[in-house]
Amino acid sequence: MKKFYITTPIYYVNSEPHIGSAYTTIVGDIIARFKRLIGYEVLYLTGTDEHGQKILQSAKEKGKDPQELCDELSGKFKQLWKDLNITNDYFIRTTDPEHMETVQFFVQKMLENGDIYKGTYKGWYCVPCETYWNEDETHRNEVGEHFCPSCGRPLNFLEEENYFFRLSKYTEPLLKHFKENPDFVEPEFRKNEMLKILESGLKDLSITRTTFNWGIPMPGDPKHVIYVWVDALINYISAISYGRDEEKFNKWWPADVHLIGKEINRFHSIIWPAMLMSVGLPLPKKIFAHGWLTVNGQKISKSLGNAIDPREFVKKYGNDVIRYYLTRDIVFGKDGDFSEENLVQRLNSDLANDYGNLLHRTVAMVAKNFDSVIPEPNELTESDKVLISNFKYLLNKYLEYMNSYKLTNALEEIWHYIGEINKYFDENKPWVLAKEGNKERLATILYNTLEAILRVATLLLPFMPDSSKEVFNRLSYDLEPIKVFETEWYLLKSGNKVFHGKPLFTKIDLSKFEKIAVKKEEPSKKEQASVEGVKLINFDDFKKIDLRVAEILEAERIEKSEKLIKLIIDLGELGRRQIVAGIAKYYSPNELIGKKIIVVANLKPAKLMGVESQGMLLAAKINDKLTLLTIDTDIEPGAKIS
Ligand code: MSP
Numbered sequence: 001m002k003k004f005y006i007t008t009p010i011y012y013v014n015s016e017p018h019i020g021s022a023y024t025t026i027v028g029d030i031i032a033r034f035k036r037l038i039g040y041e042v043l044y045l046t047g048t049d050e051h052g053q054k055i056l057q058s059a060k061e062k063g064k065d066p067q068e069l070c071d072e073l074s075g076k077f078k079q080l081w082k083d084l085n086i087t088n089d090y091f092i093r094t095t096d097p098e099h100m101e102t103v104q105f106f107v108q109k110m111l112e113n114g115d116i117y118k119g120t121y122k123g124w125y126c127v128p129c130e131t132y133w134n135e136d137e138t139h140r141n142e143v144g145e146h147f148c149p150s151c152g153r154p155l156n157f158l159e160e161e162n163y164f165f166r167l168s169k170y171t172e173p174l175l176k177h178f179k180e181n182p183d184f185v186e187p188e189f190r191k192n193e194m195l196k197i198l199e200s201g202l203k204d205l206s207i208t209r210t211t212f213n214w215g216i217p218m219p220g221d222p223k224h225v226i227y228v229w230v231d232a233l234i235n236y237i238s239a240i241s242y243g244r245d246e247e248k249f250n251k252w253w254p255a256d257v258h259l260i261g262k263e264i265n266r267f268h269s270i271i272w273p274a275m276l277m278s279v280g281l282p283l284p285k286k287i288f289a290h291g292w293l294t295v296n297g298q299k300i301s302k303s304l305g306n307a308i309d310p311r312e313f314v315k316k317y318g319n320d321v322i323r324y325y326l327t328r329d330i331v332f333g334k335d336g337d338f339s340e341e342n343l344v345q346r347l348n349s350d351l352a353n354d355y356g357n358l359l360h361r362t363v364a365m366v367a368k369n370f371d372s373v374i375p376e377p378n379e380l381t382e383s384d385k386v387l388i389s390n391f392k393y394l395l396n397k398y399l400e401y402m403n404s405y406k407l408t409n410a411l412e413e414i415w416h417y418i419g420e421i422n423k424y425f426d427e428n429k430p431w432v433l434a435k436e437g438n439k440e441r442l443a444t445i446l447y448n449t450l451e452a453i454l455r456v457a458t459l460l461l462p463f464m465p466d467s468s469k470e471v472f473n474r475l476s477y478d479l480e481p482i483k484v485f486e487t488e489w490y491l492l493k494s495g496n497k498v499f500h501g502k503p504l505f506t507k508i509d510l511s512k513f514e515k516i517a518v519k520k521e522e523p524s525k526k527e528q529a530s531v532e533g534v535k536l537i538n539f540d541d542f543k544k545i546d547l548r549v550a551e552i553l554e555a556e557r558i559e560k561s562e563k564l565i566k567l568i569i570d571l572g573e574l575g576r577r578q579i580v581a582g583i584a585k586y587y588s589p590n591e592l593i594g595k596k597i598i599v600v601a602n603l604k605p606a607k608l609m610g611v612e613s614q615g616m617l618l619a620a621k622i623n624d625k626l627t628l629l630t631i632d633t634d635i636e637p638g639a640k641i642s
Contacts, residue, residue, distance in 0.1 A: 004035040004042045005255040009264060010049040010092065010235050013073035014058035017080050018307040019338055020293045020300045026323055027290065027332065027407065028259045029086045033462035034402050036087075037481055043252050045239050046081065047092030048074040052228030053127050056214040066214050070095055083311055085319050085465060092239040094231055100216050102238035103231050107207075108219045109279040110165065121162040121206040124155040129263075130228045132158075132206055136624060140582065142606055142616060150263055162206040163224060170274035171202045177273065183286060185269045186405070187333045190262060190289040194269045205271065233272045237281070255284040257405075265289040288405055291335035312516050313343075320464035321347050321505070324411070327463060332407040340515050348507045354418050355456070356504035359471060362425065362449045363498045365442075369434050374450065374475070375443035376494040384448050387424045388489050390417060391455055395485070398459050407463075414459055421452045450475055451492050458484040467504055474499045546602035547618075547641035548574065549631060555589035561609050565589060569615070572638015574601055580613035586626040598629045598641060 008028045011021055025046055032044035050070040059066040074093050081088060092099060110116050124133040126148035138146040138155060146155040175198050178184055178191070185191035208224035209215065215225030234242075240252040260268050265287070273283045292299075295306040313322050325343045328350065330336030366372060380388075394417045401410035425445070433442040457471035458481045472478070476496035483491055553576070554568040563582040571577055579599065583592075598618040605614045618629040 001041045002039065003251065004032075004040040005240070005252045006032050006035070006042065006044050007236050007239075007255055007258050008046040009258075009260050010047040010094065010232055011077055012054060013048050013050050013070050013077070014054050016073070016307075017077055017310070018300055019295070019310050019313070020307075022080065022084060022310040023293050023326055023330075024259060024261060024290065025081060025086055025088075026084065026326055029084075029088070030323065030327060030407060030462045031257070031259070031402075031405065032087060033465065037458075037461055038399075038485060039482055043090070043240070044088045045090050045092065045236070046086070046088045047090075047235060047239070048077055048094070049228070049232045049235075050074065050093055050095045051215040051225070051231050052130050053209070053212055053214070054130055054228075056212055057127065059214075067095065080310065083314060084322075090239055092235050094235060096238075098241075098244065099235060099238040102243055103216045103226060103234045104219045105243045106234050106237075106275075106279060107226060107230070110275070111219065113278055113280075115166045115169070115278045116163050116207070117166070119162060119164045119204075119206075120159065121164075122159045123157070125158045126151065126153060126155050128153050134203070142603075142608070142613070144608070158211075160206075160210050162210070163208040163218060163221075164204045165207045165230075165275070165278070167202045167205045167271065167274050170277055171198055173277055174198055174202075174270060174273060177283060184283075185265070185287045185289070187289070190265055191269075194265060197266060197270060202270065202274075229267055229271065230275065233267065233275065236272075236284070254282045257286045257288055258284050260287060260289050262289045262291055288333075290333055291330075293330065293336055293338050295338045297337055308338075308516065313340075316516060317343065317347065318466070320467045321351065323463055324351060327407045328411045330408070332405060341510075341513075344508050344510060344513060347505060348510070350415060351505040352503065352507040354415065354422065358418065358422055358425065358449070359453050359474070359504055360500075362446060362453065363474060363500055365430055365434065366446050366450070366498050367500055369439070369442060370446070372498050372500075374492055374494050374496050374498060375439075375447055377444045377447035377490070378440050380444070383424060383428060384444060387420065387448055387452060390420050391452060391489075394459075399485075402462075410459075411463065414456060417452075418456060421449060421456070424452075425449050447492065447494065448489075450498070451489060454492055455484050470501075470504060474501055543642075544602075545600055548572075548599055548601045549635055549637055549639040549641065550577075550597055550599045550601075550615075550617075551637040552592050552595050552597060555592040557584055557589060558609050558611055564609055564611075565592070566611055567592065567617070569597075569599065570637040571599070571601060571615075572636055574638055577601075577614045578612060579615045579617060580608040580611050581617050581619075582608075583617075583619065583626065583628070587628070595628065596631050596635070596637070598631070 006028055008024045011017065028044060028046065032042050035042045055070065056066050059069040062069060078091055123135065124138050124146055126133065129148055129150050131150065133149065133155060137149055139149050140146055147153065148155055178195060178198065185194055207227040207230050208218050209227060210224050213225055215228060216231050218224035218226055236255055236258065237249065237253060241248045258268050268287045276283050294300065295308060298306055300307050310322065321343070325346050329342055329346060366374065394413055397413045398410050401413065428445045430442055430445045433445065453471060454475055454477055457468040461468040461481055475492060475498055477492065479491060548571055550569040550571050552567050553570050556566055558564040558566055558580065563584050564580050565584045567579050567581060569577050569579060600616045603616050605612050619626050620629065
């Protein structure tokens with residue numbers, strides 16, 4: 001039997017799961033169910049990531065023992081996956097003793113292979129992301145504080161004796177692997193981001209910490225604990241008994257796909273493969289990085305009050321509706337917005353109208369005209385043949401899309417076909433045939449419509465298992481679903497009963513629609529600081545900022561600073577000002593003179609390296625590129641920007 005090994009990231013247990021964390025697991029479940037449906041033996045792995053400073057801090061804040069916190073929250077994740085109908089085959093916890101042993105075994109091998117050495121780490125660390133950042137990767141504000149380029153939260157400066165992994169040694173082997181396996185990382189634009197990192201050369205990675213002990217001890221030097229990401233990544237092989245059960249391990253490794261969110265791509269596409277190369281194991285076949293969900297346009301965050309509990313939605317709308325909405329409305333691979341209004345629209349139109357109602361009215365006609373017994377179809381006309389051949393087309397497209405994780409496209413294709421079934425039904429006017437007493441043709445139309453619905457329900461099994469099974473029940477269908485992939489038309493058995501039942505999906509009256517209330521928690525000061533950068537502002541907030549065009553009159557470097565330049569600018573009616581900007585790495589003083597730039601003119605003055613700055617210029621920055629914002633036609637200094 002062909003096998004398929006698929007994983008989700010393992011979730012941090014510092015807070016409760018929300019719709020964003022459920023997204024990866026739901027998508028993984030859809031893929032796992034699809035592979036089972038087409039005959040694969042599947043291993044679907046998920047779990048929880050329980051070590052590290054972030055979990056320890058969270059336990060301290062809650063006044064709990066870290067293990068107690070992990071047990072409690074890991075239990076919540078497990079329960080949620082049950083509630084969401086997730087069919088994971090195994091659930092790994094990084095505090096499982098087997099996992100901890102495997103991590104030590106793996107790191108010992110890296111040591112033996114000469115890939116680990118002792119050194120001193122000096123640099124920045126983001127606890128929420130559990131990530132090290134180089135000075136030039138960090139974001140800085142006007143007063144020189146450092147922020148995480150990934151989550152925007154404040155960074156801690158670390159200086160510790162650490163063990164290092166010779167990641168730099170794997171730059172070339174990884175580049176070669178990327179070249180030889182062009183589909184290794186998907187989507188393509190995410191792969192290109194990784195290639196850029198590789199092309200600029202990798203730095204060695206600190207892989208132990210000494211300032212706390214909530215982690216797995218370093219073999220032979222237990223005052224060091226192993227970096228939480230190294231610990232966590234190894235879950236993918238410890239779950240399949242690496243170093244403990246060779247047969248099992250060889251059966252499943254390499255994984256077919258690691259499904260991850262975009263922000264943890266570097267760990268999966270660079271660090272993890274390098275670790276595997278270091279111990280001589282094959283690399284996973286694919287890393288697929290999906291986008292991020294926002295809720296009503298905002299980043300998901302407890303303090304914004306939108307960290308919605310997926311259970312609330314399941315209670316109100318049902319599992320299938322959530323699963324459908326998440327894969328239909330949010331293009332898999334891209335960022336997308338979760339909105340309850342859009343969910344209801346999808347429920348009402350796609351599910352209730354197009355799909356549910358089609359089943360309902362067809363079954364109703366079979367009940368009325370054939371005493372609820374599926375009739376024998378008769379000779380096929382052109383329109384029947386088109387319906388059948390369109391299904392063949394759909395099936396091919398479906399397989400192509402599902403096998404390449406284009407889940408949204410697969411659903412679009414299915415709904416296109418549902419549209420064709422509705423058209424077939426309407427154009428053949430079965431109600432007229434019934435009136436005329438043309439039972440022969442009526443039998444064929446109803447049979448074909450039901451057969452098409454049955455086939456659609458099968459293709460929808462991975463996405464909406466409950467409603468697909470309900471369709472099977474109503475049509476007395478009890479064959480293996482795989483038959484749909486193997487057999488020509490006529491799977492439904494004439495003579496079997498159909499059952500009417502309540503609508504497959506219940507519409508929601510939008511005029512009386514009440515949204516699920518989300519409790520807004522008061523943000524802690526720390527959270528507030530991090531959220532500020534992503535909170536939406538209204539126009540009045542924007543109007544508070546006095547943006548002006550300014551002309552640079554003078555520019556000179558500030559002594560003893562590598563980054564700062566002092567500028568004298570002309571702000572027209574506001575007069576001349578002195579501002580200090582961190583742009584020395586990108587511009588020489590001479591090339592600045594005469595440029596017309598944009599500045600914030602009503603910022604409180606601040607001192608940088610002892611020099612007063614009476615405003616701030618605007619610049620766009622990405623990675624290590626920076627460009628000043630200028631204007632594209634000439635306009636006098638002092639002009640207001642609105
Ligand atoms: N513990 C690490 C992963 C270690 S894997 C060896 C971690 N955990 S996490 O809990 O922060 O995130 C787990 C997954 O949830 C990631 O794939 C992340 O992208 C996903 N999501 C968390 N919030 C999300 C959204 N708002 N939207 C979509 N997915 C998001 O990182």
